[in-house]
Amino acid sequence: MSTEAREAPQAPEDSQRGTLHSGRGRFADPVFKWIVAVCGTTVLIILALMVIRTTSEAWPVFAKEGFFGFLLGESWNPGGSRTEITGTYGAWPFIYGTMITSVIAIAIALPLSVMVAVYLTHLAPRRLAKPLSYTVELLAAVPSVIFGLWGLHWFLPNVLRPFFDGLEAVLGWFFLFEGPVRGVGYLPAGIVLGIMILPIMTAIIREVVAVQPVEQQMAAYALGSTRWEVITKVILPASFSGIVAAAMLGLGRALGETIAVLMLIGGSQSWGASLFGTGSSMASHIAATFGESSPESRIALMAIGVALFLVTMIVNILARVIVWRLGQITGDAAV
Amino acid sequence: MRNGRSKLAVLAAIPLLAAACSSGGDGTNDAGDGSNGGGGDLSASLTGAGASFPDPLFQDWIYTYSNDVQPGVSINYQSVGSGAGVEQFLEQTVDFGSSEEPLSDEDLAAAAEARGCKAVQFPVVFGAVVIALSNPDLDGLVLDAETIAAIYDREITTFDDPAIAELNPDMDLPDDEIVPVHRSDGSGTTYVFSHYLSTEVESWADKYGEGKELDWADGLVGGQQNDGVAQGITQNPGGLGYVNQSFAQEADLAVAHIVNEDGNPIEPTLDATIAASEEAEIPENFQFSIDNIGGEGYPIAGSNWIFTYTCGYDQANADAIIDFWTWALTDESARELAGELGYAPLGEGLTDRVVAELEKTNSENGGDAGAEEGEE
Numbered sequence: 001m002s003t004e005a006r007e008a009p010q011a012p013e014d015s016q017r018g019t020l021h022s023g024r025g026r027f028a029d030p031v032f033k034w035i036v037a038v039c040g041t042t043v044l045i046i047l048a049l050m051v052i053r054t055t056s057e058a059w060p061v062f063a064k065e066g067f068f069g070f071l072l073g074e075s076w077n078p079g080g081s082r083t084e085i086t087g088t089y090g091a092w093p094f095i096y097g098t099m100i101t102s103v104i105a106i107a108i109a110l111p112l113s114v115m116v117a118v119y120l121t122h123l124a125p126r127r128l129a130k131p132l133s134y135t136v137e138l139l140a141a142v143p144s145v146i147f148g149l150w151g152l153h154w155f156l157p158n159v160l161r162p163f164f165d166g167l168e169a170v171l172g173w174f175f176l177f178e179g180p181v182r183g184v185g186y187l188p189a190g191i192v193l194g195i196m197i198l199p200i201m202t203a204i205i206r207e208v209v210a211v212q213p214v215e216q217q218m219a220a221y222a223l224g225s226t227r228w229e230v231i232t233k234v235i236l237p238a239s240f241s242g243i244v245a246a247a248m249l250g251l252g253r254a255l256g257e258t259i260a261v262l263m264l265i266g267g268s269q270s271w272g273a274s275l276f277g278t279g280s281s282m283a284s285h286i287a288a289t290f291g292e293s294s295p296e297s298r299i300a301l302m303a304i305g306v307a308l309f310l311v312t313m314i315v316n317i318l319a320r321v322i323v324w325r326l327g328q329i330t331g332d333a334a335v
Numbered sequence: 336m337r338n339g340r341s342k343l344a345v346l347a348a349i350p351l352l353a354a355a356c357s358s359g360g361d362g363t364n365d366a367g368d369g370s371n372g373g374g375g376d377l378s379a380s381l382t383g384a385g386a387s388f389p390d391p392l393f394q395d396w397i398y399t400y401s402n403d404v405q406p407g408v409s410i411n412y413q414s415v416g417s418g419a420g421v422e423q424f425l426e427q428t429v430d431f432g433s434s435e436e437p438l439s440d441e442d443l444a445a446a447a448e449a450r451g452c453k454a455v456q457f458p459v460v461f462g463a464v465v466i467a468l469s470n471p472d473l474d475g476l477v478l479d480a481e482t483i484a485a486i487y488d489r490e491i492t493t494f495d496d497p498a499i500a501e502l503n504p505d506m507d508l509p510d511d512e513i514v515p516v517h518r519s520d521g522s523g524t525t526y527v528f529s530h531y532l533s534t535e536v537e538s539w540a541d542k543y544g545e546g547k548e549l550d551w552a553d554g555l556v557g558g559q560q561n562d563g564v565a566q567g568i569t570q571n572p573g574g575l576g577y578v579n580q581s582f583a584q585e586a587d588l589a590v591a592h593i594v595n596e597d598g599n600p601i602e603p604t605l606d607a608t609i610a611a612s613e614e615a616e617i618p619e620n621f622q623f624s625i626d627n628i629g630g631e632g633y634p635i636a637g638s639n640w641i642f643t644y645t646c647g648y649d650q651a652n653a654d655a656i657i658d659f660w661t662w663a664l665t666d667e668s669a670r671e672l673a674g675e676l677g678y679a680p681l682g683e684g685l686t687d688r689v690v691a692e693l694e695k696t697n698s699e700n701g702g703d704a705g706a707e708e709g710e711e
Contacts, residue, residue: 077550082441152563157570182514182556183570184563266567267519267557269550278556280519288559291387291416292521292547298418 051309058303060085070303071095076269078289078297089300091307093271097186097279098311101261102254104190104275109198110247116198117205118231133206140199148263151192152184156264160188164276178274184266187275192260197250204249208242209235244323248316255312258283282308378407379655385413385420385433388523388579389460389639392676393433396663399672404662408655417523418547424642425449430652432642435523437622452646452699457621457689458638459664461612461679462580464527465603465635467565467588469574470509474589477502477600480535480634483593486575487515487532488542489552494573502594516567516576519557521547527637528577534626535634577635580608581677597629607633608679617685621692636679645699653697660693 062070064085073090080086116136120129164181171177212235220230236243266278267288280288286301293301383393390412397410415423417434424432425446438446438456446454466478473494478486482498485491491498495508518525526547533540543549551557556571558564561582568574568588575591580603583590592600601607611632615625621640628634643656663669670680681689 075550078546078548080546082445152566161570180512180554182567184556184558184567262519263559263563265557267559268517268553268555269548270553272553280557288520289548290419290521292418292523294418295422297548 051306054302054305054309058299058306061089061300061303062306065089071307074271076300078294078300080294081296082294085296085299087296087300089303091282091304093269094280094282094285094304095307095311096271097265097285098255098281098283098308100186100275100279101190101193101265101281102251104187105193105197105254106247106251108191108194109201109250110243112194113198113201113205113246113250114236114243116202117209118235120202120206121210122227122231122235136199136202138199139195140203144196144257144260145263147192147196148260151188151260152263155192156183156188160191164188168276175273176275179276181276182266182278184264185276185278186265189261189265189281190275192264193254193257196257196260197253200253201246201250204246205239205243208239208246212238240326241323244319248319251315251319252312255315256283256308257281258287262287282311376407377405377651377655377658379409379649379651381408381410381430381652381655381659382428383410383412383431383433383641384415384423384429386417386435386523386639387414388435388462388637389433389678390414391581392460392673392678395672395676396659396669399668400659400662404666405655405658408659410655410659416521418521421642424454427644427647430643430648431656434640434642435526435637437640438642439622446642446644450644450647452644454642454644455692455695456640456642457660457692458617458681458685459641459660459689460673461608461625461636461638461681462527462677463603463608463611463633463636463679464524464531464577465580465583465588466591466593467568467576467578467583467586468591469514469568469571469589470511471589472509473506473591475602476506476591477594478591479594480532484532484536484539486513487517487552487555488539489515489554502600511573513573513575514556514567514571516556516558516564516571516574517549517551518561518564518577519559522560523547523637523639524561524577524579525549528635530624530637531626531635534624579677580605584677593634595629595632595634596627599629599631601631601633603633603635605674605677605679607631608636609682611636612638612679612685613682617688621689641693643693643696645695646697647700648697650697650700653700656696657694661690664689664693 065073065088070089070091072092073088074092075088075090076093078087078089120133120136124132161181161183164187167177168179168181172179216234216238217230220234225233261281262284265280265284267280267284268278269280269285271277271279282304286304289297290301393412393414397412401408401410412433413429417436420429420432420434421438421442423429425442427450438454443454443456466483468474468476476494476499478499479502482491482496482502485498491513493510493512495510500508526545529539529543529545529549532543533545543551556567556574556576558567558576561578564576564578565582565586565588568576578586578588583603590603592602594600610630611625611628611634614628614630614632615623615636617623623638625636625638628636641660648656664681664686673680680686
């Protein structure tokens, strides 16, 4: 897959190296190797420190609610104590909120980003492709708080609200689109998240699609394939692992996105199946209540942090498994 | 490529130019302040942290004070939230803390233990929480604690409910569904609102209680900060929510009149908030809340407390703390500033008491501090 390092060329034998370089050069390789090694392990150390610290801080809450009691509990009612755990802490509404908004975001961004990437690399006239690519990348540079502000003040009342009202009128009988429509909720948060993760996914998929060997495509054309067949049967299957990698990166951002979700999800501590319902995501709930939290509920917020880390890890592992399984079935060397 | 590079150079020059301009501007400002400042002879740098509800006022006070009154004093107030404000005060990382709830006896004991001397707390400003409405025709709708509690409990779901009609015999009430909006972030505004309902309505106290965040009923809309609540209100025809009076004033929202203890429907105005603060009984230790307000007082009101210690400051910092808050509480321009922003300054009698309390700051810094505090 494209994001993984290709096999590095073998370094020359030590004996040869000594004769080629003298003086400082002799130390350059080992020193560089050590610096890079330290940089590489720093990531691991920071991650480990964060996991250990948050887990140990959150321990009292896990001890009281039980691990699964905390993850699956549906009631969140923080107490105000300084020394003990007096409230009820169940993180399920927030876990559900995080997952449902991320799923909506991926459902919107994945097909869109694949189509944009294919258009940019294979279909768009050269004059148009360049500026379009830049525009997509520019979208990636917009801070998330701007997405939130724009979403809440313009996009939601002017575009999404009429669309939601129509959707509810037509599909209101279906549990996912059950009314009432209030404006803010899971769906607008998910849609804006989808727009936010679109550029990064498009950028990666575009790179992957662009490096697919031209010879194969030429061969397919020579066999009489149409452009549609070349794209769907040659280019996209070969890009599969790259597309999954892009989706993973997008999903990672969607799971952890805070401020835009906070502004659009209509933060409440309950949950419901309807996409028009209001709720809260894990990250947005932490951000919303951290400032005014009691010492006790801060411990519980730490526990949500641990849960968020777990969910992200599980999603990542699941995605790896999917790629691996599909790779086996299709006989593609995807992983 | 060449073209691109020259563009970059132009871009790079812009911040330089801006910096040059702004530094020039600062220079002239400083000179102006020096001549205006007059009697300012204090020199200190203070840090405070806490509630976000009075933040606009505090920032204005600080700006005016350090520009016009004491140019040598710089104050940095961080509106990190009441909870964090109390924490930072107890951890002694700030010179003063601020919160929308008074410190409890437990907190005071923790503070005394950590610092080795007592903490003082005093209210500095009052503020009201108003019920804002989406429909401008409903401006002046009369509500009481029971109907508000029933609306937020989803028992009353339309404006033409008999309970509301009884309070508003002359108003033509629409049959719109009421969409109650609440703060989704932990907030002192939620605390003041839920404290009012808990005090007035027994069933509310049992079911929801009071706090900076609540486990709200299903079917409500949450909004991030005052602005999020305002959006939730205005984007729904039947929107109804609670926001700070200062915010409602700025945003020009339709507001409900609330029936107080004496049965008078009160419009949320600055005068009504001041009347409420004068109605409230305030004990010697300043641990109070504004409950059971009658007369002309608006019933949903809260206060903001400042915390300091009685020892452990540099004398210069202690002088600056006392001088700044005395100025904020007593100076006519500071009190006017509060009014303009929708906050109610303290009444006459209370101000004297608060100033006396505030002057205890750092008062035990001498040799007698240890004698008075047995713990040491």
